[in-house]
Every structure is written in structure tokens, then in C-alpha cells.
Amino acid sequence: MIGRKSRSSCELNAKLSLQIALHVMDTPSSAMDSKPTSSGGRLKKVKKKVGKKAKLEKARALAEKKKKEERDRELLEIAEMMKAETESRAYEREVKYHLEEKERREAEQSEMETLESEISQKRTQWLEADDKEEKWKRYASATRKVDPYNEADINTWMGQWRTRDVEPMPETLQTCQEAQDLVKEIERASSIEIAKSEDNLGVANSILTQFDAYLQTLRQLESSKIEQVTADYIQHADEHADSKNEVLLWWKTQDVKLGLWINISKNPRIKRLDFLGIGLTCEIPKSLALTSVAIRLMHVTNFDPKEYLGDHSLVPVGGILMVDLLALPPPPKKVKGWTLRQVTPLATSVQRMTYPPATGIGLDTTTKGTAGVGSNLNAGWPPLRISYSLPPSTIITTDNPQVCWWDAEERSWKSNGISEIEYDPATKTVVFSTMEVKPIAIIQNKFTSVPFQHWSLRPMGRDHARLTLQSLARNFPIHIDITEGWCQLSSEDDILKPLNGMKLQPAKLFQEMSNAGYHINISRSESSYFAESISIKDFHLERKLYRDISRMCPSFSFEKSKWNNQPDSERKSVFRVKESLGNSQLENSRQKASDWHACLYQERNCFLISVGEDWTKYEEELLNGAKMHQHLYHCLLASASSAESERKMKTASPPFVETVFAVLSTIQFLSFTV
DSSP states (O other): OHHHHHHHHHHHHHHHHHHHHHHHHHSOHHHHTSOOOTTHHHHHHHHHHHHHHHHHHHHHHHHHHHHHHHHHHHHHHHHHHHHHHHHHHHHHHHHHHHHHHHHHHHHHHHHHHHHHHHHHHHHHHHHHHHHHHHHHHHHHOSSOOOOTTOHHHHHHHHHHHHHSOOOOHHHHHHHHHHHHHHHHHHHHHHHHHHHHTTTOHHHHHHHHHHHHHHHHHHHHHHHHHHHHHHHHHHHTGGGGOOTTSOEEEEEEOSSEEEEEEEOOSOOTTOOEEEETTTTEEEEOOHHHHTBSEEEEEEEESSOOGGGGOSSTTEEEEEEEEEEEEEEOOOOOEEETTEEEOOOOGGGTSOOEEOSSOSTTTTBOTTSTTOTTGGGGTTSSOOOEEEEEEOOTTOOOOSSSOEEEEEETTTTEEEOTTEEEEEEETTTTEEEEEESOOSEEEEEEEGGGSOSEEEEEEEEEETTEEEEEEEETTOSSOEEEEEOSSOEEEEESOGGGGGGTTOEEOHHHHHHHHHHHTOOOOOOGGGGGGGTTSSOOOOHHHHHHHHHHHHHHTTTEEEEEOGGGGOTTOTTEEEEEEEEOOSOHHHHHHHOOGGGOEEEEEESSOEEEEOOOTTOSSOOOOBOTTOOOBSSHHHHHHTTOSSTHHHHHHHHSOHHHHHHHHHHHHHHOTTTSBO
16 A cells, blocks of 8 residues: 555656646746745756757757858859859850851852852853854754844844745745744753853843744744735635646645645535545535635644643643635636736635635525525534544543634633544544634643652763652653753653653653643643642742752752641752662662651751651751751762762763753642642
């Protein structure tokens, strides 16, 4: 009992001491100053110990805080010093980089100016030498006297022809052929002058305007001379009649086939006019055989496309067939051995008639079996049945070609009045029935060969490159081999076989292809027909790029990139490029996708980018190790594996480079590829 009480007392005293201590700590100082109780001595000692400990802890905390602040301040100063030093070094590196880049760009620009000056000088020398050679050939030739560079000489020749007396049709057509040859020479001379102008648009437009003026003048002169001669033949038809008193004449030159029937016999048995040797025929009804008319069929293969320009998507192929029904002048009278002819306007010019002719005009109603025909001439006249042969190189893209007539007033091609069309692809003969006596032609969509699906340009040897074009609408690609001044077409496409192997100058090749019906030289103004599938590039940017590619193609291959048609990409172009130093055919069989790199070409710079053809998003990130350059020349040489690339480019002949440029700038595949 006593032991338990002792433990309880001790525990109670301990609890009491703790409560007193806590009370002392919470008691205000004023209360502490009051007179202590019997246990005051112990409380005072406890208070002193607690206060001293609290002060020590507070002092220690303040010291630690101050020490930490000092250490943080030192670390901050060190960090700021390091940052400043890093920024200074980075700035120095940045300044050094920009200075080095500035020096590099200036050096590249200086080198490019020197190179372009050398190229321009070689180019001018070649053009002048080539021009001199052509002038010598023209001087040595007995058939061509007009100098296409001499405006006075051209005007004199045209003036002399204009005032010359009427000549027989063969001589007139021969002079027309000479006029066409002169047009080609003027066109060639214009091309040389444009090339010398270094792509000066103002000079080029002035030259083209002058060329168009000459072209129109010569075309009008040709037409008026043929009209005068035709009128003269009709006026003197009796002098050209055969033993049956029938007049059926025909002539031909390289570009023109002309047949003329003058009905002075009024023979009702005449049903078909055969112009033997020129591939023209015309079946006529009996009523026309009894009418005083002349029929002229003239097939012209070298015509001015602008003259028959209506809907830009429809163009004539295989030439224009001029079908004319012409009035006859009063017949001559023979009196006592003299032939008397009335002089009317029809003696020097022709008068075109409609078909059927107006009621009663020219109809001989005195012939047996024709009573009553003149009373209703416009009723029941069957159409004329005409056939003509197309040039062998003509490309017809369908088994059922469309034949139309030209409405000059509305400037459009129309098909009403033409029926029963037949076409023999083996002989390229067209047969049709028509109630219209107007210019007639086979009409095709101009854009069956454009846009392109793919393109590539590869070196094939010294001064030899091959441009390959895959049309979106064709099954087979076409290849154009380019050499010094010449191009040669090859394709497995059946419709192009007539043109395969033809070695021509670029302008002539494209003209032959267009005349045949295969158009790949599309005007920029016609881009609206392709909706939004293509991206027309800035004219100056595109020509500059073609000029650069022409210089680089001896050592590099180029081809289409799908990223070229990005939205708002008129002022930039993306294509793929790789170095090509060996045999191109062997390289093509061994090439890898990694050999090709995308190149971004802009107005002020160009550089290789890392974007691939299999990427789903376009990015303009620099290819690893690549730099931005002002010129394609330095951009590609920087990635070349050897000095051989530079040597090949610098030793390429100016005629070759100029011919490549002529081909590329005419086709404009960077704009007309989907």
C-alpha cells in the first residue's frame, strides 16, 4: 500500500512540475515579477534555461539563414558571370559565323558573276558564229535573197510582190511558199535576238511584236494574191477548159494543196470532183452541177493558229481545209473571132456564195429535166460530200474525230451542218458531209497531253541530255534527246510514231508536234483550264531556274518532287536532284532513293532540304550539313563528290546549254506538272 502511494505521489509531482513550467512559459512578464510562491526558486531556474536555449536556437537559425543567403548570392554572381561569359562567346561565334557567311556569299557572288560573264561571252560568240554561218548559206543560195535581219530588205520584197502583175497559180503558190520560208527565217532571227537579250522581257516583247506584224502582213499578202489569181482563172475559165469543156485544176506545194472546179459546162452527169494527186474529192448534187459556180478546195497545213483561236481548249489538227463556193462572172462572147469579156469586180476578186446558193442564182433552167428547180432552190439540196488526206504525222487521239467549221464572226468552231463523218486511220483520210462552205478542220482538245504527271532530266553523255515527260492522260512517256542545237523525239506511244526520230530545232519540233495534234508547249494564259491541280510559278523565277538547270545538267540529274505544288508556292519551286557523273543508263539501274535530295529554289536563295517523297508533311529544314546559297551552282557543287562535276559544267558547249534552256523554258514543266 505504501509503495503504490509513493509511486502515485511521484507521478503527481512530475505532472504538477510540468504544468507549472508550462504556466511559467505562458505567463506574462508582469505576472512573473510578482512575489513567488513557495516553489518560486525552481520556476526561476526553469525559465532561465528555457530562455537561454530559445535564444541560442534563434541565433543559430539567424546565422544559418545569413550563411545561406551569402552562399546563394555568391552562386548567383557566379551564374551571372558564367551566363555573361557564355553569351559573350555565343555572340562572338554568331558574329564570326555571319562574317564568314557574308564573306562566303560575297565570294560565291563574285565567282558567279565571273562565270556568268564567261558563259554569256561564249554564248554570244556561238550565236554570232551560227548567225554568220546562216547568213553565208543564205548568200550562197540562189533561192533566198531576203535578209531576215534587214527590215528594209523585207519591206522591199513585200512591196515588189504586192505590186507584181497576176501570175499563174504555180508561180503564185511558189512565192507563197517563199513567204512561209521567210516567216520561218524571221522567226529564227527573232529567237536569236531574244537569246542575245539575256531574257530582257522588254526587248523580247518588242521583237515578238515586230515578228507578229511581219507574220500578219505576209499572211494577208498571201491570201490576197491567191484570191487575185483565182479570180483571174475564173475570168478566163474558157482558156483552161479541156476537150469536154470542163475546168478541173489542181496544184500543190509543201504546205498547200489547191483544187479549183469552174462549172462552165453545166453537165448534169458530173457527180464527183476528183483532184487527182492532191487527195481532195467533192461529191456534188445535180442541182449544183447545173449552177454557174466554182468550187475551190484549199488544204493549208502551215497556218497561223491565232487566226483560228476561239475556245482555247479546242484546236485544229491536220491543217485547215478552205471550202469556198464562188460566183462566176458573165460568160465571154465570141464575135467575129474576138472574145469579149465584161470587166466586173469579179475580174480581180472573188465573191463567196452560201450553200445552197440564193434562189435562182447561177442556175441553168434551160437544161432538159431542170424545169421548176429554180423555183425552190433552198429546199432539198443535199450536203456536199468531201474527203481530204491529213499529213502523215497528224495525231488523231480518237477513233471518231470531230469535224467543225469556223465561224469567223463569233470566233468559234461549230459542228452543226456537218454529218456522216468517217475516218480511216490507215490512210489518214477524212470524209464528211457539209452544208457549210467555210474553213473546216478536225478539232481536238488541246490539253490531252498536259498536265504532266512526272518529269526528269538526265545527262546521257557529253553535250547530250534526255528530258522525259509522262503525261497524266497518256500510257507511255515521251523522251526528248537534246544535243547541240537539235532535239529528237522518241516514244512507244503509237500516235507519236510518225514523229519518232525527227531531228529538229526545238521550236520546229514543238511546232510539228502541235500541228500534228500533240501539244506540250502550253501558254501560261491557258492555265485556268487546269483548275487547281497545278501551281503556276513566277515567270522570272521559273526562267531563272531553267537557265540554272541547263548549266548544271551535264553533271546532275533532276526530277519532279511532289512538294512543288504547295499552296502559295508561286515564288518558289521544289525538285529533286542527284549527282550523275557516269553512264546515265547504268546509273539509273543502280540508283537508290537516298541518292536523291530535295532542293528548295527561291528568288534570293536555294538550299537542299531534308523532306522526303514519302513524308506526309512538308518541312523546309536544311539537310544535314547543307548551307543556304544564292545560286544553284554553288548549292549543288557543295554536295558534289568530286571536281569532275564542276569540270563537266564549265566545259559544256554553249549551243548545248542554250538548246536545253530553249526546251525547258518552252515546255514549262515546273508549272504544268501535277
